[in-house]
Amino acid sequence: MNLLIYIGIVLTTFIGMEGVAWLTHKYIMHGVFWFLHRDHHHKDHYGFLERNDFFFLIFALPGIACLATGTIYHLPACTCIGIGITLYGACYFFVHDLFIHQRVKVLRNSENWYLKAIRRAHKMHHKHTGKYDGESFGMLWVSRKYFRNNQKNTQE
Numbered sequence: 001m002n003l004l005i006y007i008g009i010v011l012t013t014f015i016g017m018e019g020v021a022w023l024t025h026k027y028i029m030h031g032v033f034w035f036l037h038r039d040h041h042h043k044d045h046y047g048f049l050e051r052n053d054f055f056f057l058i059f060a061l062p063g064i065a066c067l068a069t070g071t072i073y074h075l076p077a078c079t080c081i082g083i084g085i086t087l088y089g090a091c092y093f094f095v096h097d098l099f100i101h102q103r104v105k106v107l108r109n110s111e112n113w114y115l116k117a118i119r120r121a122h123k124m125h126h127k128h129t130g131k132y133d134g135e136s137f138g139m140l141w142v143s144r145k146y147f148r149n150n151q152k153n154t155q156e
Contacts (some may be wrong), residue, residue, distance in 0.1 A: 006080050013084025014091075021092070022138040029055065034131045041129050048103070060089060092139055096122075117146040 029037040033055075040052035063085035070079030097103045099115065100122045110116065121136040121143060128134045136143065 006076060009077055009080035010084045010087070013081045014088050017085060017088035018138055018141050021088070022141070024059075025137040026134070030131050030134055030137075038131075041126060056089075056093075059092075060086075063089060095139055113147065114142075117142045120146045 029052075036051045036054055038052075039050045063082050066078050066082030066085060068082075069075060070077070070082055095118065099107045099110075100119055102108065107115070118140070122139075124146075125134060125136040136146075
């Protein structure tokens with residue numbers, strides 16, 4: 001395979017992970033594993049970590065498995081899938097934990113239109129404190145309505 005195909009596999013996997021994240025968040029985290037995700041919406045935890053942080057380990061396993069399998073058995077496509085999953089996980093950490101929830105105080109006052117839309121969508125997600133009736137389950141794909149709100153706020 002050539003380099004462009006490898007890059008394509010990584011990018012396709014990264015983009016596909018947004019769909020996986022959305023489906024998992026809506027139907028697994030707000031479903032059968034609500035008992036782990038609940039504290040993320042209610043803040044009924046003590047200290048820096050939440051039960052919800054176990055999802056980091058759960059979601060890391062497929063990436064680790066693909067990286068290990070691809071490396072051990074010399075399967076470049078499998079390695080590329082592992083890289084795409086891992087890059088999405090890193091992006092999730094930076095956007096969700098650092099930027100949105102400010103676990104470490106960075107990027108607090110960004111005026112970037114896209115980052116503001118992501119933050120607004122996530123606030124709307126957390127507006128719903130229960131297991132049901134949520135919205136905005138993805139991370140990077142943001143509904144148009146959150147961008148329109150950005151334009152209104154910029155013009156005011």
